[in-house]
Each structure stands twice: as C-alpha cells, then as structure tokens.
Amino acid sequence: MVMSPTIGAPGLRRTFAVTVAALGMFAAVTSGHAQSRVAVGVTETISSHNPHGDSISMGYGIWCQVYGCLGTYDFEKGDYVGMLAERWEVNKDNPNEWIFHLRKGMKRHNDGKELTAEDVVHSINRMAKDPQTRQKQNVRNVTDVVALDKYTVKVVTDKPTAPLLEYLFDRVMITGKDLWAKHGARDADRKYPWGWGPYKLKELVIGQRIVLEKVKDHPDAKPQNPDVLIFRIMREPEQRVTALLNNEIQIAQFVPPHLAPRIEGSGNAAIKSTNSVELMFLAMSPKNKPWDNKQLRQAVCHAINKDAIIKAVLQGQAQRLDGPIGPGQYGYDPEATETMKIPYDPEKARQLVKQAGLSGTEVTLYTPVGRYVNDKQVTEAMIPMLNAIGLKATLATPEWATLWADVQKGKVPFYYMGRGSVVDPSVALSQYFETGGSPRIGISDPEIDKHLRAEREIFDPEARKKELNKAFAAIVEAAPACFMWRHRLLYGVSKKIEHTPTPSGRVFGVDIVVKN
Amino acid sequence: MTSSTISPEAAVAVPTLGTERASRIPKVLRPWLKPKIIAGGSIVALLVVMGLLAPAISPFDPNKQNLLSAMQAPQWLAGPHVLGTDHVGRDILSRIFYGARISLVIAVTVVVISGAVGVGLGAISGYFAGKIDFMIQKLVEVIWAFPPLLLAIAIMAFFGQGLGILIVALVAQRWIPYCRVARGQALSLRTRDFVDAARSLGARDGRIIVKHILPNLMQAAMVIGTFAMATAIISEASLSFLGLGVPPHIPTWGGMLADGRAYISTAWWLALFPGLCIFFTVLGINLLGDGMRDIFDPRLKRSGQGMG
Numbered sequence: 148m149v150m151s152p153t154i155g156a157p158g159l160r161r162t163f164a165v166t167v168a169a170l171g172m173f174a175a176v177t178s179g180h181a182q183s184r185v186a187v188g189v190t191e192t193i194s195s196h197n198p199h200g201d202s203i204s205m206g207y208g209i210w211c212q213v214y215g216c217l218g219t220y221d222f223e224k225g226d227y228v229g230m231l232a233e234r235w236e237v238n239k240d241n242p243n244e245w246i247f248h249l250r251k252g253m254k255r256h257n258d259g260k261e262l263t264a265e266d267v268v269h270s271i272n273r274m275a276k277d278p279q280t281r282q283k284q285n286v287r288n289v290t291d292v293v294a295l296d297k298y299t300v301k302v303v304t305d306k307p308t309a310p311l312l313e314y315l316f317d318r319v320m321i322t323g324k325d326l327w328a329k330h331g332a333r334d335a336d337r338k339y340p341w342g343w344g345p346y347k348l349k350e351l352v353i354g355q356r357i358v359l360e361k362v363k364d365h366p367d368a369k370p371q372n373p374d375v376l377i378f379r380i381m382r383e384p385e386q387r388v389t390a391l392l393n394n395e396i397q398i399a400q401f402v403p404p405h406l407a408p409r410i411e412g413s414g415n416a417a418i419k420s421t422n423s424v425e426l427m428f429l430a431m432s433p434k435n436k437p438w439d440n441k442q443l444r445q446a447v448c449h450a451i452n453k454d455a456i457i458k459a460v461l462q463g464q465a466q467r468l469d470g471p472i473g474p475g476q477y478g479y480d481p482e483a484t485e486t487m488k489i490p491y492d493p494e495k496a497r498q499l500v501k502q503a504g505l506s507g508t509e510v511t512l513y514t515p516v517g518r519y520v521n522d523k524q525v526t527e528a529m530i531p532m533l534n535a536i537g538l539k540a541t542l543a544t545p546e547w548a549t550l551w552a553d554v555q556k557g558k559v560p561f562y563y564m565g566r567g568s569v570v571d572p573s574v575a576l577s578q579y580f581e582t583g584g585s586p587r588i589g590i591s592d593p594e595i596d597k598h599l600r601a602e603r604e605i606f607d608p609e610a611r612k613k614e615l616n617k618a619f620a621a622i623v624e625a626a627p628a629c630f631m632w633r634h635r636l637l638y639g640v641s642k643k644i645e646h647t648p649t650p651s652g653r654v655f656g657v658d659i660v661v662k663n
Numbered sequence: 664m665t666s667s668t669i670s671p672e673a674a675v676a677v678p679t680l681g682t683e684r685a686s687r688i689p690k691v692l693r694p695w696l697k698p699k700i701i702a703g704g705s706i707v708a709l710l711v712v713m714g715l716l717a718p719a720i721s722p723f724d725p726n727k728q729n730l731l732s733a734m735q736a737p738q739w740l741a742g743p744h745v746l747g748t749d750h751v752g753r754d755i756l757s758r759i760f761y762g763a764r765i766s767l768v769i770a771v772t773v774v775v776i777s778g779a780v781g782v783g784l785g786a787i788s789g790y791f792a793g794k795i796d797f798m799i800q801k802l803v804e805v806i807w808a809f810p811p812l813l814l815a816i817a818i819m820a821f822f823g824q825g826l827g828i829l830i831v832a833l834v835a836q837r838w839i840p841y842c843r844v845a846r847g848q849a850l851s852l853r854t855r856d857f858v859d860a861a862r863s864l865g866a867r868d869g870r871i872i873v874k875h876i877l878p879n880l881m882q883a884a885m886v887i888g889t890f891a892m893a894t895a896i897i898s899e900a901s902l903s904f905l906g907l908g909v910p911p912h913i914p915t916w917g918g919m920l921a922d923g924r925a926y927i928s929t930a931w932w933l934a935l936f937p938g939l940c941i942f943f944t945v946l947g948i949n950l951l952g953d954g955m956r957d958i959f960d961p962r963l964k965r966s967g968q969g970m971g
Contacts, residue, residue, distance in 0.1 A: 384925055405734075405929050459730035460750065516906050523911070523922075524750050530912065531728050542911045543824060 183661040185373035185644055186396040187654050188387035190518055192354050192380045194548065196336040198320035200279040202555070202585075204425070204567030207317050208653030209357055209378065214320040214342030217247060217267070218312065220570045222649050227312050231262060231321055231343055235312070242307035242606060249298040255323060256347040256362055262321065264294035269324035271302070271315070277332065281555070284578055284585055285314045288603075307604040309611055310573035317568075346376060346656050355380055359656060367657050373644075376656040382517035382547075391416050391639045398646060398654065399639035401520050404462035410639040422466060423636045424476060424650040425567040426575070427519065428628040429512075429529075434589040435560035437508050444626035445489075446499035450536045451529055452491045453631055460524050465632040470619045473633050475650075477571040478615035487623040496536040506537040513543045513562040515550055520634050526563045557586030563631075568651045572615065573603060580622050590627040597621075700954030706947025713763035721757035725914045728752050737932050747932040749922060755936055758914040762937065765915045766896050766944065769826075773833045773895040774888045780834065781841025782884050786876050788842065789849025790868065796846070803839055811836045812901060819907040826909050829902065833895055840887050845880045852876050882959040889952030893945045900941050916941050
C-alpha cells in the first residue's frame with residue numbers, strides 16, 4: 148500500500164492555528180502602526196544636504212519644517228508669523244538692532260536637546276561663512292549676532308534694515324551648534340539632520356524624493372496632519388496628473404491649464420488655485436555682450452507680446468506684470484506701475500535695435516523645461532517676436548541642473564526664469580539687481596543701488612513704498628530684466644485630504660489635514 | 664510525358680515571383696525583389712523624397728507660429744492644417760516633412776562617418792595585427808563599455824546642443840560594430856594569396872589596404888550601415904525627446920514627440936504623428952537591412968538563398 152502524501156488531521160490543525168496566529172499578529176502590527184501618508188508631486192529638487200547650500204523656493208519650505216526657522220509670512224493674516232521665534236522688536240533708539248525672543252521648551256528630534264539662542268547665532272554665522280552657502284546675500288547687512296540669554300538673540304545690522312524679517316525669517320535654518328562642532332559640517336548635515344521643526348528628515352534622495360516624518364509630540368503637529376510627507380520630483384505635468392488620479396500622490400504641483408479639466412472631471416481630485424508671488428521674467432545680463440547695450444534690452448521688453456502669450460499659451464492663467472511686482476505684493480502702487488508700463492510695440496523695438504546697431508545679432512534664449520508652467524512653450528512663442536525686431540534668436544533648452552548652476556554663476560546671458568516667494572520685494576530685487584548681489588544678472592547701476600539702499604533704511608511704510616517704487620522705476624528703465632507675469636498656480640488636490648495652496652508655493656505638513 | 668520544371672536556382676532566388684515573370688527580370692536584380700526589400704525600400708524612398716522635397720511640399724513654414732490657431736485638431740482634407748497644429752500654432756504636417764530631412768541628414772551622416780572611421784580602423788587593426796591591433800582593440804573595448812545613449816547624453820550635456828555636436832555624439836560609439844567586423848575580415852584577408860601577391864609585387868601597406876582589403880569589407884559595412892541608420896534615427900529621437908538633441912527651432916520627430924507628451928491626454932495628434940513616422944521609418948530601414956543581409960551573407964549565398 149502506498150501512503151498518499153497528505154497531511155493528517157493533527158497536522159492540518161497545527162497549520163491552521165499557525166496561519167491564524169500569523170494573520171492575527173500581522174493585523175495587530177499593521178493596525179497599531181497605520182500611518183497617514185501624503186505625497187506631493189513637485190517640479191524641483193533640493194540639490195544639497197546643506198540647508199543653506201541651495202537657493203530653491205521649495206527648499207525653504209522643506210528645511211523650515213525640518214530644522215525650523217525663525218518665522219515666515221502668513222498669507223492669510225497678511226503678516227509675518229513666528230515659528231521658532233516667539234516675538235521680535237527693533238530697538239527704538241538704535242534701528243540697527245533687532246531682538247528676537249525664541250520659543251521656550253522646543254525639543255530637538257531624536258535627542259530632545261532644547262533650542263537655545265546659541266544655535267540661532269551659530270546658524271546666522273554659518274549662513275555667512277559656510278563655504279557651501281548660497282544664502283550669503285541674506286546676511287550681508289548683518290554685522291553682529293549675539294546671544295543675550297538662553298532664549299534671546301540680538302542681530303545688529305550695518306544700517307537700518309526695514310525688511311530684515313524677509314532676509315532672515317525663512318532663510319536662516321536653525322541647525323544645532325553642538326552637532327556641527329561634534330560631527331563637522333558634512334556629517335552633521337548628512338547623518339544628523341536633527342532640528343526643531345514639526346517634521347524630521349527621514350530620507351533625501353537628491354533628484355528623486357524627500358521623505359519627512361511627523362514629530363508627534365511637536366507642539367505644532369496635530370493628529371490630523373499626515374504622519375509621513377513625501378516630496379516626489381516629477382517634472383512631467385502628465386506624470387504628476389496621472390499619479391494624482393491614480394492616488395500615488397495626493398497633491399500635484401503646477402498643473403498646466405490644459406490638464407485642469409482632466410482633474411476636475413476625475414471625481415477623486417479637484418483643482419485649487421492661488422495667485423503666485425513668483426515673478427517670471429526674462430533676464431539679460433549686462434556683463435555679457437550684446438546685453439551690455441541698454442537699447443537692446445529695452446527693445447526686447449517692447450518686443451514680447453505678453454497678453455497674447457498669456458491668452459494662448461497660458462490659457463489666461465497668469466497675471467501680466469508691468470513692473471517688478473504686482474497686486475498684493477509689498478509696495479505695489481497701481482498708479483506708479485502705470486507709468487512704468489512698457490507697451491508691446493514691435494516697431495519701436497525694431498528702431499531701438501537699429502539705433503543700437505545690433506540688427507541681425509544672434510541671441511540665444513535659455514529656458515528650463517518643465518520647471519515652470521509651460522516654460523518651453525512660452526519661450527518658443529517669444530522667438531518669432533524677437534526675430535520680428537531684427538534679431539536672430541534661437542532657443543536653448545539645457546537640462547535644469549546645468550542651467551541653474553550656470554545661472555547662479557552668472558554664466559547665462561539671456562534666460563527665462565522665476566523668482567519665488569516675493570512678498571516684500573526688497574530681498575529679491577537686491578539679490579538680482581543691486582551691485583554686489585548674486586551674479587545671476589550682474590548689473591551695476593548707481594540709480595538702482597541708491598534707491599534699494601534707501602528703501603531698506605526707511606521704517607515708515609508709506610515712505611518706504613514710495614522709495615521702493617523709485618527703485619522699481621530705475622530697474623524698469625535700466626531693463627536688466629523684462630518682467631512678464633505671475634502665474635495663477637493650479638494645484639491638483641486629492642479629495643482624501645484638505646489643503647489650501649499658498650502663493651509662495653510651499654507645502655507645509657502642518658497645513659494638510661488627512662480625512663478619515 | 665512533358666514535365667514543366669523550374670530551375671532550383673530561380674525558384675529559390677525569387678520565391679515570390681512566377682516563373683515566367685522571373686525569367687524576364689535580369690538575374691542580377693532578382694534577389695532584390697523580395698517583399699521586405701521592396702517594402703523597406705519604398706519607405707526609405709518615401710523618407711528621402713519627404714526630406715529632399717520638404718520645402719516644396721510643405722504647406723507652411725515649419726517654424727511659423729500662429730498663437731491664435733494653436734492646438735487645432737487634424738483637419739484632414741477639410742482645412743489647411745491636415746494633421747493639425749501644435750501648442751504655438753505650427754503646422755504638424757510641415758514639421759513632419761522637415762523632420763524627415765533632419766532624420767535623413769543625421770542618419771546618413773552618422774552612418775557614413777562612423778562607417779568610414781570604423782571600417783578604416785578595423786582594416787588597419789586586422790591588417791597590421793600585433794601592437795597596433797592590440798591598441799585599437801583596447802580603445803574599442805573602452806568605448807564599448809559605455810552605454811551608447813549615456814555616452815551621447817554626456818557629450819551633449821558637456822558641449823551643448825547643435826546638429827554637429829549631435830552627430831559627433833552619435834558617431835562616438837557607432838563606429839565600433841564596423842571596426843570589429845572589419846577587423847575580423849581583415850585578419851583573414853591579410854593571409855590570402857592576392858594580398859601576398861600584391862605585397863610580393865612591391866605594393867606598400869597603405870595601397871594594399873585601400874586597393875585590396877577595403878573593397879572586400881564593403882558588403883558587410885553596407886549591411887551594418889542599414890541597421891545603424893535605424894539606431895541613429897532612434898537615438899536622435901531619444902536625445903531630442905530628452906531635450907538634448909538639436910536646438911528646439913529645428914523640427915525633429917523626437918523633439919515633436921517630446922513636445923507632444925505634455926498634451927498626450929488632451930491633444931493626441933501632437934505625439935501620435937511624429938511617433939508613427941519614427942516607427943515606420945525604423946521599420947522600413949530594418950526591413951531593407953534584413954533583405955540586404957540575406958543577399959550579402961556568404962552562408963546564405965552558399966545555400967543558394969543569397970545573391971549567388
């Protein structure tokens with residue numbers, strides 16, 4: 148007799164019992180650790196582990212919620228709000244002195260060390276002296292930083308600096324002085340990225356993803372905020388939209404207008420929009436020929452038909468700029484802006500090119516692809532407009548990392564780009580147009596310098612706005628850039644979460660609510 | 664009893680044609696009248712015609728924009744834009760005609776240059792053998808170690824966009840197959856009697872290579888060349904798709920495909936037509952290359968299926 152290879156009754160019972168036990172354990176484990184997770188499809192990446200090693204709008208938002216920063220601008224309140232700083236004031240007797248009072252009892256991720264004024268002093272000094280820093284211009288005016296006591300920091304500037312909060316607030320990331328001293332810069336950033344923000348850094352894969360994990364006992368973190376927040380780099384708009392509709396991501400950044408109906412019609416996601424505070428412009432670096440010629444720069448500004456591009460290529464989802472800034476940004480004055488308006492006038496542009504003796508000059512316009520809404524498409528539309536005024540224009544589309552690195556070094560003469568997070572324009576204008584600012588454009592114009600210096604020293608809001616408008620007019624006249632538009636930002640948001648996009652484009656985990 | 668017999672040679676050489684018809688066709692042409700050669704050749708001929716006559720047959724300037732008529736769907740024969748317009752109002756059909764020109768220029772130039780370099784170096788390597796062969800083959804191995812597209816991307820990223828740079832980037836590795844095949848054949852040819860005879864008559868090495876070795880490498884090079892054309896077109900399309908091909912103002916099928924991907928769910932015609940062009944062109948060139956290989960392959964010749 149041949150025995151069949153079956154399991155006997157006791158064996159069956161044992162197998163069944165083991166299976167049930169395993170399933171029970173699995174269920175217990177998974178229910179105990181169920182995490183809410185929100186993924187955001189974004190177009191840019193952080194290119195450094197050093198929180199001051201890059202100058203990317205998205206980076207400020209991410210590092211602010213990991214390391215923590217002194218404060219940020221609240222678009223709902225229309226004012227600056229503290230994050231690690233509780234309050235601040237300017238010394239009435241000496242406007243060069245600012246006092247920042249830190250929140251007490253803020254515990255660092257992992258080791259629970261309390262935030263102190265020494266950490267803030269270290270971070271501001273680091274921002275100025277770190278060899279990798281891309282934020283040096285933000286502390287250019289700071290001459291001294293002192294810890295007055297455990298929770299109070301004094302910042303001294305060389306001259307009265309009214310927009311100092313814009314320079315420091317969400318630009319200075321507060322890194323631990325002790326970690327820096329113990330492990331050195333490289334290891335402190337890579338192995339011990341511990342901070343005082345509501346999320347801690349779990350993973351940073353440059354060019355691919357940034358994974359943050361909620362600090363559950365952080366005073367700003369609420370139970371309904373996502374436990375895990377993932378930023379996935381997805382440059383293709385179709386990729387972001389498809390991922391959103393497949394629930395791979397829950398927020399799709401910068402949805403092009405032509406894809407909005409697809410999201411609205413899906414039933415599981417919706418479009419939410421906001422006016423951006425990112426200034427889109429054509430930069431013309433006077434350091435490079437032929438852009439040292441002011442008439443040529445002015446001609447380019449007359450040559451671009453912004454209204455036609457906004458209507459046809461951006462499908463109306465942008466707001467035309469007639470000066471460096473637009474409505475809602477600090478210092479905007481519609482009457483003053485009207486006087487700066489550069490009309491679309493190809494005939495005048497052609498004459499300016501002719502007067503400059505530059506007819507037939509070959510110029511190359513550089514543009515990123517997929518970094519901004521329809522960036523390649525809008526620059527393609529500009530090429531025939533430039534050719535129509537007597538130039539021989541071609542378009543170049545280098546890979547973003549290469550283009551961005553070259554722009555930061557001042558190596559790109561003519562390019563289309565945006566400057567994000569412009570609430571008070573002082574910092575952005577100084578960065579791009581003041582002598583000694585970043586080399587991205589490299590203009591040096593005494594008239595612009597005079598007004599930018601002057602506006603920084605005025606604390607009276609009305610007087611400062613007037614001076615700012617003089618700076619705007621000087622910039623428009625010198626034309627190192629043609630200001631194009633501000634996008635109306637469209638975000639695809641899953642109906643499984645609540646999220647209201649901000650004009651700065653930053654996504655904070657504590658502003659997201661995961662629905663049950 | 665009468666029996667109608669077909670000569671085995673004719674039956675094998677022209678299997679798709681009837682005997683009477685086949686007999687009217689010159690013997691030298693018969694191997695070329697295979698369906699895949701006819702189909703492939705027709706597609707390639709169409710590509711050549713499109714490329715050469717692009718300025719005459721294109722209804723619009725391929726770069727002329729009209730923002731007011733952007734994103735128009737194909738109108739077929741009912742309107743001026745037969746295959747529609749793109750995101751800045753350029754005519755798709757005209758850009759496809761001009762794109763054929765670029766594809767053709769790139770494919771032919773890359774094949775000719777890489778063929779000349781590869782066959783030349785292969786012949787030298789195989790003929791001289793020894794240290795020269797060793798050095799050339801080490802160079803081949805080093806370059807062959809790079810993934811082809813990655814090498815091209817690196818070159819384009821370093822030197823920037825341009826038609827000339829693109830051709831250099833594509834040639835950078837495409838000469839290798841020619842070199843390896845040519846070297847193998849040259850190693851065999853260098854010991855043949857006719858080479859010894861030339862040498863004994865006082866011919867120098869250079870003359871022997873040019874007059875006796877290279878002509879014997881041409882058939883293999885032609886077969887490799889047809890397949891290389893297809894890969895060159897695909898590589899150009901891939902690089903243009905990645906934004907690293909020729910500058911954006913030059914219409915190419917790869918570039919059109921890349922532009923179209925942003926609208927793939929809302930304006931299908933932007934990506935579909937250039938995609939089809941790439942598909943059929945590569946198919947045609949491969950069919951032609953396959954047919955040519957059948958003709959020139961000595962193993963097939965021996966079995967009676969080749970040119971004989």
